[in-house]
Amino acid sequence: MIDIIIDITLLTFLAITSVAILRMSNLFAIVMLFGVFSLLSAGLFVVMDAPDVAFTEAAVGAGISTVLMLATLALVKRQQKPHYTEETPQTHRPWLPLLVVIVTGSALVYGTWDIPAFGDPDAPAQTHVARYYIDNALQETGVPNIVTAILASYRGFDTLGEVAVIFTAAVAVLLLIGGRRPKSPATSKDKESKIKPNLILRVVAKFLIPLIILFALYVQFHGDFGPGGGFQAGVIFSAAFILYSLVFGLDSAEKIIPANWLRILAALGLLIYAGVGIASLLLGENYLDYTPLGSNQIAGQHLGILLVELGVGITVAAAMLILFFAFAGRGRD
Amino acid sequence: MIIDIASWILLLAGGGLGIVGGIGIHRFPDFYSRLHATGITDTLCAMLILLGLGLQAGWSIAAFKLALIFMFLFFTTPTASHALANAAAHSGLKPKLSSNDSDKQAPHD
Numbered sequence: 123m124i125d126i127i128i129d130i131t132l133l134t135f136l137a138i139t140s141v142a143i144l145r146m147s148n149l150f151a152i153v154m155l156f157g158v159f160s161l162l163s164a165g166l167f168v169v170m171d172a173p174d175v176a177f178t179e180a181a182v183g184a185g186i187s188t189v190l191m192l193a194t195l196a197l198v199k200r201q202q203k204p205h206y207t208e209e210t211p212q213t214h215r216p217w218l219p220l221l222v223v224i225v226t227g228s229a230l231v232y233g234t235w236d237i238p239a240f241g242d243p244d245a246p247a248q249t250h251v252a253r254y255y256i257d258n259a260l261q262e263t264g265v266p267n268i269v270t271a272i273l274a275s276y277r278g279f280d281t282l283g284e285v286a287v288i289f290t291a292a293v294a295v296l297l298l299i300g301g302r303r304p305k306s307p308a309t310s311k312d313k314e315s316k317i318k319p320n321l322i323l324r325v326v327a328k329f330l331i332p333l334i335i336l337f338a339l340y341v342q343f344h345g346d347f348g349p350g351g352g353f354q355a356g357v358i359f360s361a362a363f364i365l366y367s368l369v370f371g372l373d374s375a376e377k378i379i380p381a382n383w384l385r386i387l388a389a390l391g392l393l394i395y396a397g398v399g400i401a402s403l404l405l406g407e408n409y410l411d412y413t414p415l416g417s418n419q420i421a422g423q424h425l426g427i428l429l430v431e432l433g434v435g436i437t438v439a440a441a442m443l444i445l446f447f448a449f450a451g452r453g454r455d
Numbered sequence: 456m457i458i459d460i461a462s463w464i465l466l467l468a469g470g471g472l473g474i475v476g477g478i479g480i481h482r483f484p485d486f487y488s489r490l491h492a493t494g495i496t497d498t499l500c501a502m503l504i505l506l507g508l509g510l511q512a513g514w515s516i517a518a519f520k521l522a523l524i525f526m527f528l529f530f531t532t533p534t535a536s537h538a539l540a541n542a543a544a545h546s547g548l549k550p551k552l553s554s555n556d557s558d559k560q561a562p563h564d
Contacts, residue, residue: 320541326534333527 125169132166147202153191160184170240173349174269177341181357186442189364193449251276264420265346265427273351274427274434278410281430282395285437289392292441296385300448320369327369334362342435346424352431356438364446372450381447384440391437398429462510469503476500485551486543490536497532 139159146152160183167176238245259271273281338359345351367375398410405414412426413419472495479492505525512518 320538322534322537326530329530 128169129166132162132169136162136166148200149195149198149202150192150200152202153188153195156191157184157188160187174267174351177349177354178357181354181361185361186357186364189361190442190445190449193446197449197452262419263423263427265424267346267348269349270345270351270427270431271423274430275410275412275423278399278430281434282399282410285392285395285434288441289388289437292388292444295445295448299452300444323369327365331362331366334358334365338362338435338439342431343428345431346427352434353438355431356435356440357442359435359439360442360446363443367446367450372447376447379443381444384444384447388437388440388444391433391435391440394433394436395430398426398433402426458510458513462507465503465507465510469500469507472496472500472503486548487540487550490540490543494533494536497528497536501528501532 136159139155139162143152143155143159146155160179164176164180164184167173167179242248255268255272255276259268259276260266263271263275265271265275338355338361341350341358342352342355345355363375363379366378398412398415400409402411402414403409407414410426410430412430413422415425416422476492476494476496479495480489483489483492502525505521505528509518509521509525512521
């Protein structure tokens, strides 16, 4: 009962937020509302007993992507261009689009009637492989968190593909806007003396950053037992460095992690992941079958999942930092 | 039993403060007074709810995690409020000192 009330409340807020996003023209407020939208979705996922997904949504959707969009917003105007000005009046009538939307919407609603109820044990999603995972994941991998077992072991190919996508995104951003011109040292010194970081922010950031990194490591290595894993840990890890560069300036952040290291690390994570697969190939099993890595099946699976998650974490953290430095560094020039 | 009652009092007080803070954000006239309203939600409301939840959890790992969240909020939310106010003051936003411009009063301090 209480679940239904929370569901309805969160869904109402989601609808209100999306309408507000559509009607606003201040891009700054829209970015903030996107963060709110992601946080509400994360809440919905928690209510649906999917803490891993909720964790990712909160860390990626509400956390890092808001920061990245703000960094992008620093490069462009804050106000959306008006659609119709007085010189170019509205030319089309709204009736045809409205009709199309109503017909499509009612078709979709009609389609939902045949969807099995939420959590229905006879639903097609529950009757194929899910049953097998729930019955055998603990015995075969020794990992209590089934989500991690599926993500890193049973469906290792998918996750390898996801990590490759993140790596490709970082490479694409680097190719498009990454190559910053080296500045003359005089201008950078000038800027450093001009922006004096606030004392309170500095002290609190110094106190918080180690804790955030510690939490990221906890999420990384506790992912076998509870919600968490490489994706969330990588994002949290990069959030610590983004906080540092926001408070202390981009130049000092780049002194800690040089841009070259980030590029190497982003590739290294993906190589660790793919290398685990190659290792299991060489040991006589299928690609990404971790069983021969250890003395018995459970030890091998455990080691394989640990290494794979580590690769995911390294690539995600490095890719997020590459994206942030690319956008924020662009605004500085 | 006593712990249950105490935790419910804390939870309800925290929820009430959250509502008060929400009303305040809507009703207050300018940025700085709204920040004051969010300050209530951020600090006392969150703290009371966390304390109430901690009493419900008892001596367990969940209570320890709640204590960690408490510490985190204790340090971050005042800093966030400060950063917001500081950024607003830095960008030249002046506090609204009177409800309408016709009867201007002298600022209090």
